[in-house]
Amino acid sequence: MELLQNAWIVSIFSGIAVMALGIVVKNIYKRSLGAKSPNKQNHTTKNQYISECRNIALNKIRSDNGVRQLLPLEDGLKIIDLPNGVYGFIVSWGLSKNLAEITIHKNNGGTVEMEIHKTKTGEIYVIGFMSQAEKIRLNNIRKTILEFHFFLEKFEEYKYLVSIPLDSIYSSDKRDIEHISHLDLKLKPNYPPHLTAKK
Numbered sequence: 001m002e003l004l005q006n007a008w009i010v011s012i013f014s015g016i017a018v019m020a021l022g023i024v025v026k027n028i029y030k031r032s033l034g035a036k037s038p039n040k041q042n043h044t045t046k047n048q049y050i051s052e053c054r055n056i057a058l059n060k061i062r063s064d065n066g067v068r069q070l071l072p073l074e075d076g077l078k079i080i081d082l083p084n085g086v087y088g089f090i091v092s093w094g095l096s097k098n099l100a101e102i103t104i105h106k107n108n109g110g111t112v113e114m115e116i117h118k119t120k121t122g123e124i125y126v127i128g129f130m131s132q133a134e135k136i137r138l139n140n141i142r143k144t145i146l147e148f149h150f151f152l153e154k155f156e157e158y159k160y161l162v163s164i165p166l167d168s169i170y171s172s173d174k175r176d177i178e179h180i181s182h183l184d185l186k187l188k189p190n191y192p193p194h195l196t197a198k199k
Helices: 002-065 132-139
Strands: 086-091 112-118 124-130 146-151 160-165 169-177 180-187
Touching (some): 002 124, 002 160, 124 132, 132 146
Antiparallel strands (some): 112 124, 124 146, 124 160, 146 180, 169 180
């Protein structure tokens, strides 16, 4: 009888020990999750900040160029048939000096990814990213055709949002770099781009 009673007491204490261990492990797990959360939150906050900065720079260019988003009935028209002061998106290989060939869409998505502006004065600009080094080169007086990289999204040092006059482009060739759309542009002399501050 005494042996059974002792075994019962040992069983109770063993159960309590297991429960206590479970609580400790659970608390450690919760703390580990809590330790990871700030990093995840910081990562999300950083991405949101980058996105907000890009939107600020983009809205500045849109404001400076005096453009608005296309109306539903304007979606899919040739840019030559649109009124001044609008912006939309074209396929990245659809950059042409012949305005009758450029079809502009209200929203971007898929292969329709290059933003294009028809300013309030009727000039056509394309929007993209370039590097600090190329920005300096473009700001200098040029007497010859200049080649440079033009990305449709931020990529490494190519993080300066610019707007380039379509008339200034001598030629363009599209190729993807690490799944990001990119154009090899040749620019005519004496056409400085419209630049924004670093974002």
